[in-house]
Amino acid sequence: MGGYEPLYHALYELSSAAVIEEITKSGLRGRGGGGYPTGLKWATVAKMPGKQKYVICNADEGDPGAFMDRSVLESDPHRVLEGMAIAGYAIGANHGFIYVRAEYPLAIQRLTKAIQQAKKYGLLGSQIFESGFDFKIDIRIGAGAFVCGEETALIHSIEGGRGNPRPRPPYPAEVGLWGCPTLINNVETYANITPIIRKGAEWYSSIGTAGSKGTKVFALTGKVQHTGLVEVPMGTTLRQIVEEMGGGVAEGRVKAVQTGGPSGGCIPAVFFDTPVDYESLQQLGTMMGSGGMIVMDDATSMVEIAQFYMDFCRGESCGKCVPCRAGTVQLHEMLTKIVNHQATETDIEQMEALCQMVKEMSLCGLGQSAPNPVLSTLRYFKEEYLARLRPEVETFATAKD
Amino acid sequence: MSVKTLKIDGKDVAAEEGTMLLQAAQDAGIQIPTLCFLAGLTPAAACRMCLVEVEGSHKLLPACVTEVAEGMVVQTHTPKLQGFRRMNVELLFAEGNHVCAVCVANGNCELQDLAIALGMDHSRFPYRFPDRHVDISHDQFGIDHNRCVLCTRCVRVCDEIEGAHVWDVAQRGEHCFIVSGLHQPWGEVDACTSCGKCVDACPTGAIFRKGSTIGEKERDRAKLEFLVTAREKHQWTR
Numbered sequence: 001m002g003g004y005e006p007l008y009h010a011l012y013e014l015s016s017a018a019v020i021e022e023i024t025k026s027g028l029r030g031r032g033g034g035g036y037p038t039g040l041k042w043a044t045v046a047k048m049p050g051k052q053k054y055v056i057c058n059a060d061e062g063d064p065g066a067f068m069d070r071s072v073l074e075s076d077p078h079r080v081l082e083g084m085a086i087a088g089y090a091i092g093a094n095h096g097f098i099y100v101r102a103e104y105p106l107a108i109q110r111l112t113k114a115i116q117q118a119k120k121y122g123l124l125g126s127q128i129f130e131s132g133f134d135f136k137i138d139i140r141i142g143a144g145a146f147v148c149g150e151e152t153a154l155i156h157s158i159e160g161g162r163g164n165p166r167p168r169p170p171y172p173a174e175v176g177l178w179g180c181p182t183l184i185n186n187v188e189t190y191a192n193i194t195p196i197i198r199k200g201a202e203w204y205s206s207i208g209t210a211g212s213k214g215t216k217v218f219a220l221t222g223k224v225q226h227t228g229l230v231e232v233p234m235g236t237t238l239r240q241i242v243e244e245m246g247g248g249v250a251e252g253r254v255k256a257v258q259t260g261g262p263s264g265g266c267i268p269a270v271f272f273d274t275p276v277d278y279e280s281l282q283q284l285g286t287m288m289g290s291g292g293m294i295v296m297d298d299a300t301s302m303v304e305i306a307q308f309y310m311d312f313c314r315g316e317s318c319g320k321c322v323p324c325r326a327g328t329v330q331l332h333e334m335l336t337k338i339v340n341h342q343a344t345e346t347d348i349e350q351m352e353a354l355c356q357m358v359k360e361m362s363l364c365g366l367g368q369s370a371p372n373p374v375l376s377t378l379r380y381f382k383e384e385y386l387a388r389l390r391p392e393v394e395t396f397a398t399a400k401d
Numbered sequence: 402m403s404v405k406t407l408k409i410d411g412k413d414v415a416a417e418e419g420t421m422l423l424q425a426a427q428d429a430g431i432q433i434p435t436l437c438f439l440a441g442l443t444p445a446a447a448c449r450m451c452l453v454e455v456e457g458s459h460k461l462l463p464a465c466v467t468e469v470a471e472g473m474v475v476q477t478h479t480p481k482l483q484g485f486r487r488m489n490v491e492l493l494f495a496e497g498n499h500v501c502a503v504c505v506a507n508g509n510c511e512l513q514d515l516a517i518a519l520g521m522d523h524s525r526f527p528y529r530f531p532d533r534h535v536d537i538s539h540d541q542f543g544i545d546h547n548r549c550v551l552c553t554r555c556v557r558v559c560d561e562i563e564g565a566h567v568w569d570v571a572q573r574g575e576h577c578f579i580v581s582g583l584h585q586p587w588g589e590v591d592a593c594t595s596c597g598k599c600v601d602a603c604p605t606g607a608i609f610r611k612g613s614t615i616g617e618k619e620r621d622r623a624k625l626e627f628l629v630t631a632r633e634k635h636q637w638t639r
Contacts, residue, residue, distance in 0.1 A: 145573065162570065167446040167466050319551065319570070319577035320447045326492035329575050330526045350525065357488045360461055361449045 004123050006197035007082050010089055011131045014197075019090040020046060023193070025201035027213030032058055032149075032186030033260065033289040035212070035278040041183065044173045046091040048181035055088045055096035056158070056177065056184040060142050060149040062101065063261025064312065065221040066292035069187035071229055072217075073100065073107035076191070077114035081137060083190030085124065086197060088135040091183050096135065099154050101142040111139055146262075146316035150364045151184045153318065164320045165364035186290065188217060208234035212277035217291050222258075223249045224295035232276075239272040242295055252298040256380070260289030262309045262316075263369030265376025266302060285376045287369075302381040303388055306374045307335040313370040324367025327358035331374065338388050348385055352378065407473035414469075422464040423451055426477060433477050434486060434515055437552035438465045439602055441629030442561055445553055450486055450515065453477045461485075487519040495526040496575070498533065498547035499605075505618040506606030512550055513605075529575075536581070538588030541595055541611055546578055548607040555579060555599035555608055562628055567593045579607075601625055 010019050024039025045053060057080060061069040072080060084096045100108055115137055118124040126134040140158050147153050148163040155177050157163040176182020192214060196204045205213045212234040218241060221227050225247035232241060238257055248254055256266040265286030267274075274280050278288050296305065314328040334351045337343040355371035362368045378385060403418045409426050416425035421444075426433050436448035444465040452461040456474035464477070476482070493499075493512060501507045533546040556568040556579065567590050571580035582590030599608050601620045609618055631637050 147573075167463055315574060317574035319572070319574045320445070321449055322447070322489055322492055322550075323449055325551070325574055325577065326496040329529065330492065330495065333527070354488065354526075357485045361452055361485055361489065363446065363449065 003078055004082055006194045007085050008129050010086050010197055011129055011133055016090050022201045026196045026204040028192055031188035038189055042090050045181050045183045050181055052180045053091055053093040054177040054180055054182045055084050055093045056182055057084055057098040057190055058184055059098055059100035059187045062146040062149050063290055063292045065294050066219045066290050068217040068219050068291045070104055070107055072187055072191050074110055077111045079194055080187055080190045081114055081118055083193035085135045086193050087183055089133055094134045096137040097140050097158055099140045099142055102144055147318045147366050164318050209277045211279055218293045219291055220246045220293050222295035223297040225250055234277045235275040237273050237275055249297040255298050256296045258294040260287040261292050262312050263372055264289045265372050268380045285379055302377040302384045303339055306377045307339055309373040310335055321363035323358045323361040328370050341388055342390055344390055405469045405471045407469055409475045410477055416469045420469050422467045425469050431477055433464050439554050441625055442557040454479055487521055490515050490519055490521055491524040491526050493550050494524045495528050503615055504606040505609045505613050507616040509618055511604035536587050538586035542600055543611055544608050548605045549579055550605055551577055552604055554602040558598045558602040563596050563598050565592045565594055
């Protein structure tokens with residue numbers, strides 16, 4: 001109901017600056033994981049000189065166990081298109097791209113249909129609602145590389161190049177798609193725009209915590225009884241999400257929840273009364289991420305979880321920078337050694353040192369956050385690592401057997 | 402052109418606006434280690450050797466692409482940085498098959514120089530011994546992927562200076578390798594002009610002139626500098 005009314009309202013009753021002001025006042029922060037204030041990002045791109053600007057929607061959702069964006073794209077693609085059009089009006093762009101992964105064929109099909117419908121009714125294209133505002137949206141399909149969710153790699157991929165990240169600054173807001181100022185937001189962020197324009201910033205900011213406004217969608221997976229998507233106000237505790245909405249685990253106890261995917265970390269059950277927002281999760285050594293929540297029970301080995309994520313990062317590293325390309329390989333090998341009861345305490349120390357190095361030296365977010373699952377499980381579950389060490393020091397004679 | 406003043410390793414430095422930290426440090430007599438950087442080519446900021454600590458920044462910054470700023474306070478050789486750099490070089494040695502004893506670049510290799518400068522006596526990471534190949538199909542040159550550190554200097558020099566774009570990177574992560582043409586043997590790539598700039602740009606013995614043996618690789622870096630100066634400043638001086 002009321003589809004594209006907020007766009008009409010924005011075009012005819014609000015100036016570009018007023019739209020940005022409304023988004024800023026709402027307190028909306030980037031839902032892709034970084035949590036950067038959306039209004040500030042829009043204002044930055046709007047202020048950039050240059051006639052040509054672009055709007056990009058990052059729909060390259062790649063975290064294992066995360067499917068929030070997929071659900072929005074498949075069930076309500078118009079909402080995302082409208083959010084992008086409002087963004088285009090606000091920052092002065094006439095062209096938008098949705099970068100969606102090829103693994104989401106239904107989402108691509110429905111987006112394509114939605115774009116056709118919107119064009120037919122004059123809701124996209126030239127002179128939208130017979131105003132002076134033109135905005136067209138094209139789809140670009142990703143070829144299955146996780147790193148293309150990183151904004152600079154995503155831009156290179158849209159340009160037709162190899163999906164490699166580049167150092168920032170300059171940020172895409174300044175130098176983006178084909179060198180033009182570019183606004184990149186995630187699917188869920190755009191999906192939050194229309195309710196803000198329709199119901200106002202005050203309404204939106206009344207939901208959530210002091211620093212994190214609105215609601216957040218989480219994908220509950222793993223050992224939890226009721227898997228699926230939940231949308232909760234920011235500040236809801238992990239206990240409410242996992243125990244009440246998710247129904248806890250079938251057998252035994254909930255041991256931990258993994259948030260933030262391969263960039264995040266594990267939160268042990270003792271911290272389940274923490275209200276979930278960007279800051280609280282960071283303090284616990286993990287991050288909001290795009291919203292994946294994997295529930296683990298007593299039977300889950302945290303060392304194997306760390307090994308799984310490192311294997312993922314090793315396979316998804318683009319190979320451009322040395323710490324990520326070669327460091328994730330060595331970290332994965334070290335974790336495998338621990339899992340196989342072949343490591344000593346020295347190996348753990350060396351692994352921690354390498355984690356620190358990969359974190360601080362890598363070029364993009366993938367490498368910089370790849371050690372997080374290891375560091376967070378080491379922080380809360382070190383005994384599991386120690387229990388996996390080589391049982392006894394082998395003598396030369398026994399080693400030969 | 403305005404001038405920025407900053408402090409590098411406690412030394413007062415003045416540099417023109419737009420100068421990168423790496424250049425500013427070098428002009429002040431401070432050598433920041435590099436591997437993928439080569440003057441005249443677009444910086445890749447990929448090797449991470451030139452990362453430095455800048456006061457007020459919570460991240461380490463690559464000196465090759467970080468512009469000087471007024472009042473900047475930079476540290477280039479802290480124990481933390483040197484420790485990270487050594488690990489970085491060890492990762493490179495463990496990743497490829499670097500056998501200095503039989504390498505054309507022995508004694509004239511930037512990877513070897515880095516290892517020496519960082520006091521590396523062994524690699525703390527186990528060697529991976531990857532299965533890599535050698536391509537000697539070109540009549541003048543060869544490429545030994547065992548010695549490649551994926552700095553992409555060859556890719557950039559061929560694309561940006563020679564304009565032939567013979568090289569690129571194939572695959573991803575640990576499986577990355579430098580690919581010639583459309584993944585053809587180098588000798589069959591029509592685009593190659595046999596100019597040899599990739600040989601001159603390569604920091605290790607990965608790309609070499611046939612006929613040179615152990616320790617005999619020579620590079621004509623002056624040629625690259627000449628071309629860059631000619632193109633950028635229209636001065637043909639050698």
